[in-house]
Amino acid sequence: MRKKTEKIKVDRTAMLNLLRKRYAKCISIKKELVDAVKQYRSDAEQGDAEAQYMLGCCYQFGDGVIKDKVEAAKWLRKSAKQGYGQAQNLLEVIKQRRRI
Secondary structure (H helix, E strand, O other), X not given: OOOHHHXXXXXXXXXXXXXXXXXXXXXXXXXXXXXXXXXXXXXXHOOOHHHHHHHHHHHHHOOOOOOOHHHHHHHXXXXXXXXXXXXXXXXXXXXXXXHO
């Protein structure tokens, strides 16, 4: 028969292991986002409308970069000017939210 304290230690150890795995996965995802932003920026600077949109989204939502609404709008506008529909739609949604 186990003591209650032993059971808590086992559960705690299992929980710590689970948290370590999740933390490692989170770090991996963050690195992937940072790498993606680098690629988006490179392609966006070359005039790729989809990359401009994706980079704008990264700035809008703070994925892989520090959230920056001004930088987001800059890239989304560039993409929208090229006729990229998703950028046009997102800019419209952002404008509507500001009016509320």
